[in-house]
Amino acid sequence: MGTPQRLAIISDIHGNVTALTAVLADIDARGIATIVNLGDVAGKGPRGSEAVRMSRERCAVTVRGNWDDFLPREDEPERGEAGWWWHHELTAEDRRWLRGLPLAHDLVLSGRRIRLFHASAQSVYTRVHFQHTTAQFEGMFVSTDLTGPGPEPTVVGYGDIHDAYLETSEGRTLFNAGSVGNPLDEPTACYVILEGVPDGVPSDPFGVQFVRIGYDVEAEIEVARRLGMPELDAYAIELRTAVYRGRHADLGLR
Numbered sequence: 001m002g003t004p005q006r007l008a009i010i011s012d013i014h015g016n017v018t019a020l021t022a023v024l025a026d027i028d029a030r031g032i033a034t035i036v037n038l039g040d041v042a043g044k045g046p047r048g049s050e051a052v053r054m055s056r057e058r059c060a061v062t063v064r065g066n067w068d069d070f071l072p073r074e075d076e077p078e079r080g081e082a083g084w085w086w087h088h089e090l091t092a093e094d095r096r097w098l099r100g101l102p103l104a105h106d107l108v109l110s111g112r113r114i115r116l117f118h119a120s121a122q123s124v125y126t127r128v129h130f131q132h133t134t135a136q137f138e139g140m141f142v143s144t145d146l147t148g149p150g151p152e153p154t155v156v157g158y159g160d161i162h163d164a165y166l167e168t169s170e171g172r173t174l175f176n177a178g179s180v181g182n183p184l185d186e187p188t189a190c191y192v193i194l195e196g197v198p199d200g201v202p203s204d205p206f207g208v209q210f211v212r213i214g215y216d217v218e219a220e221i222e223v224a225r226r227l228g229m230p231e232l233d234a235y236a237i238e239l240r241t242a243v244y245r246g247r248h249a250d251l252g253l254r
Contacts, residue, residue, distance in 0.1 A: 002197040004205055005109075006030070009116065009177045009192040011038035011159030012065070013055070015045030015086070016181025016239075018223065019189040020054060022215035023180050032193065036105060038159035038177055039065025039118035041098065043086045044235065045181055046224040052094045064101035065118040065159065066125050072098045082230035104147045109196025110204035112173075115153035119160035121146055128158070130165045130176070137167070140174055155208075157192065164190045164210055175208055187242040188212040 008027045013020050027035060037059040042048025044067075055062050070076060071087055072095035079087065090098075103124065104117040120126040121144045128136050140156045143149055155173045163185045164178030178190030190212050197204040221236045229235070234245040237253050247253075 002200050002204065004195050004197050005034075006032050006193050006195045007034040007036060007060075008032045009036050009038065009157055009194060010059070010180050011118070011177040011191075012040040012162055012179035012182055013037075013042075013045075013051045014040055014067070014179070014181040015042050015048035015051050015089075016220055017045075017047040017050050017054070018217075018220035019181045019213075019215045020051060022213050023189050023191055024054070024058060026211065026213050027191070030193070035059045036116055037062035038116060038157070039063050039101070039124070040067045040159065041065070042090060042094070043067040043071050043083075044231075045220070046089075046227045046229045048086055049090050049094050051181075052090065052097065056097065061105045061116075062101055063105055063116060063118055064098070064103055064124060068098040068101055068118075069124050072096075085230050106147075106150065106153065108199055109194060110200040110206035111202035112155045112196065112206055113151055113153040114155040114157065114194070115141075115147060116157045117147065119158060121156075124160075127160060129161055130163050137169065137174060141172055157194075164192075166208060166210075173208065178210070182238060183242050184238070184244050185242055186212070187217065187240060188214050 035058055037055050041051050041055050107114050118124050120128050121142055141152050157175050159177050162179035162183055164176050166175040177192045180189045183190055193209040195207040217239045224232050237248055
C-alpha cells in the first residue's frame with residue numbers, strides 16, 4: 001500500500017476573506033499542502049479581488065463557478081448596482097484569470113476516479129440540490145462537454161448550493177463541499193478533506209471528512225459596511241443565520 005495523502009476541497013468563498021483566512025489557517029495547522037477550489041471566488045462579499053489573490057497563491061487548482069463565469073463580463077445586460085460594484089471591485093487581471101478557469105478537475109485516489117466541478121456535469125448554471133431526483137444523481141457522473149471525455153468517475157464533489165452533504169449509491173459517492181464564505185446550512189465555514197493513496201487501488205484507505213470552522217462574522221460584516229458594499233443587510237443576515245436571502249422577508253428576518 002502506498003502512503004495516503006490528504007487534500008482540502010474548498011468552495012464558494014464569495015469574497016469573504018475573513019472566513020477564507022480562518023479556513024486556510026485550519027488547513028495549514030493540519031499540514032495539508034494541496035487545496036482545490038470549486039469556484040465562486042468573488043461576488044456577494046466585499047473582497048473578491050483579495051479572495052482571487054489568495055486563491056491564486058494557495059490553490060493548486062481552481063475550477064470556474066457561475067459567478068466566476070458571469071461576473072467578469074462587460075456585457076451583462078441584467079446586472080444591477082450590486083453586480084457592477086462586485087464587477088468593478090475586481091481588477092482587469094482578476095477578471096481575465098476568472099474567465100480562463102477550467103470547468104472540471106479529475107484525479108485518482110485509492111482506486112477511485114474523482115471528478116470535481118462547481119455545480120453539475122451539464123453547466124455551471126445547472127443546480128443540483130441536496131433533495132434531488134435519481135436522474136439528477138445519475139447525471140452528476142456522466143461525461144459531458146463540460147467535464148471532457150474519459151472514464152466516468154466513481155466519486156464526484158461539487159459546490160454551488162452552499163449546503164454540505166454526502167450520498168452513496170451503488171458504489172458511487174456524491175458530496176457537496178459546502179461554502180467557505182456564504183454557508184446556507186449553518187453559519188460556520190465549511191470545507192472537505194479527501195484522503196487516499198494517489199494512483200492506489202480500491203482496497204487502499206479512502207476518506208471524506210467535513211470540517212466546520214467558526215470565524216468572526218461581525219468583523220466580516222463590518223468590512224463590507226466600511227467598503228460601502230451594496231446589499232449589506234441581506235449579506236449580514238445570511239452570514240449570521242445561514243438563511244438564503246430569498247427567504248428573509250417571509251421569515252421576518254431583519
